[in-house]
Amino acid sequence: MTKQNVLVSDTKSTFNMAIMPISNSPIFPRAAQKPPAAPGGYISISRKKLLKNLEINGEARINTWVDSMKASSPTHIKATPSLADHDQSSWIVRHPSALDMFEQIIDAAKGKQIVMFLDYDGTLSPIVDDPDRAFMSRPMRKTVRKLAMCFPTAIVTGRCRDKVYSFVKLAELYYAGSHGMDIKGPAKGSKYKKVSEGNGVLFQPASEFLPMIDEVYKQLVEKTKTTEGAKVENNKFCVSVHFRCVEEKKWSELAQQVKSVLKEYPKLRLTQGRKVLEIRPTIKWDKGKALEFLLESLGFANCTDVFPVYIGDDRSDEDAFKILRDRGQGFGILVSKFPKETSASYSLQEPAQVMDFLGRLVEWKGLSLGGQARV
Incomplete structure (x- = not known):
């Protein structure tokens, strides 16, 4: 494959999507020709009307924006109208702890290729006041x-890909930054795809x-420089x-x-x-699309024996949770201490529990003697 820009037309959008391989590499064999097809749009949640009012082209009132800002805040989450009839115990029945249900999860994954997708902020690192100090x-x-030695592993984040890489510093991972709008495979060799030193693919x-x-x-x-605390x-x-x-x-x-800024864009x-x-481009691309792109790139687009697991804590991760539900493969895990409307199947409360869950997966893989989770 020569260096070139390949334009792929999205029939449901007026924009073209540019796929730009940065070097010759078999890591994404078919991805540079056609991204995976998926239904457009975003997951419907109980605050749908509030979110629609956030559209820049609409006549959204500022107080509606503020209402939604409050609704997304952990300090206000229990007061949200959509969760008025959800108490902690009933919510946990529907979204049980992934640690408590670990054996059930492993039973469902036996004989299948596990592929791991991880959000960063609030999942691998704690939420902090200064986003530049969200260290792992x-x-x-x-x-x-x-984990990456046992299973193909990707970090899918709203952050800039380069910034997250500077936090994580693991060259063997796949990185999907900017909500999946900036994807790169391992720069060095990978046991899942043979890649020459220094090669990689940028999408x-x-x-x-x-x-x-x-x-x-x-x-x-x-x-915003006059608003103290805004970053x-x-x-x-x-x-x-x-x-x-x-x-x-x-x-x-x-x-x-x-x-006042976005009304001009x-x-x-x-x-x-x-x-x-x-603030994002209006193209139909999100973390769910990134998940599908990576599965196809790894050769698992139409496989029945793949088991994707996506762990995330934020509203943008719901796009990926919904894709897994629609595919009927694998599952999503929501990281939250508070009940939330979600398409995830399981829950964990904080990054410490995420680490425990990932550690148990690694331990199980080591005990499986390589026969029950094909790599």
Whole structure:
């Protein structure tokens, strides 16, 4: 394969998706020709009307933005109308602990190829006030390294891919940054695909938006500098406006500042995570699409004996949870201390429990003598 840009038309979108291999590499054998087809759109949740009102092209009122900002905050989560009739005990029955159900999970995975997908913030690292200090602990890094020796492993995050790599520092993983809009395979050899030293493949379905994202980032930095505690982060293919350290009485002011910038960019849309407003291109691409892309790239697109596991803590991870439910393969694990509407099958409360779960998977693999989880 020669170095080139391959444009793939999305029949449900007015935009083209550019797939740009950065070197000759068999790691993604078919991916550079056709990304996996998947239904468009985002998962419906009980706050659907609030989220629709966040669209930049709409006539959303600022107080509606603020209501949704409150609803996404862990300190407000129990007061959300959608969860009024959900108590902790009934929720945990529907989404039991992945640690408590570990044997059942392993029984379902026996004889199948496990493929691991992991969010970063709130999953592999704790949520912190300063996003630049969301460091992974040494024990977690050691566990993830062992996990990647047992199963194909990808980190799928809203963060810039390069920034997450600087936190994780494991070259043997797959990285999907900017909510899956920036994907790269291992730069070094992989036991799952034979890759020459220094090779890798870059998949960027929103590359045409890079200049626009940079413009918006600079404008938001300038516009929000008067709001104490606000932090604007350039995640390459999306921009994140963090309000974790902003006083709640200032949220309306911050929402107005963001809206004043984005009203000039109809090709961008606003989504929301845990105390963060995220500006993304309007293409039909998300973490669920990234999961499907990686499965196809690994040769598991139409396999019945693959068992994908996705672990994440945020609203954007719901796109991946829903894909797994729709495929009827594997499952999602939501990381949360609070009951939430989710398409995940299981739950864990915090990164420490995620590490315990991953460690148990590694231990089980070591005891399986290589026969029950084909690698």
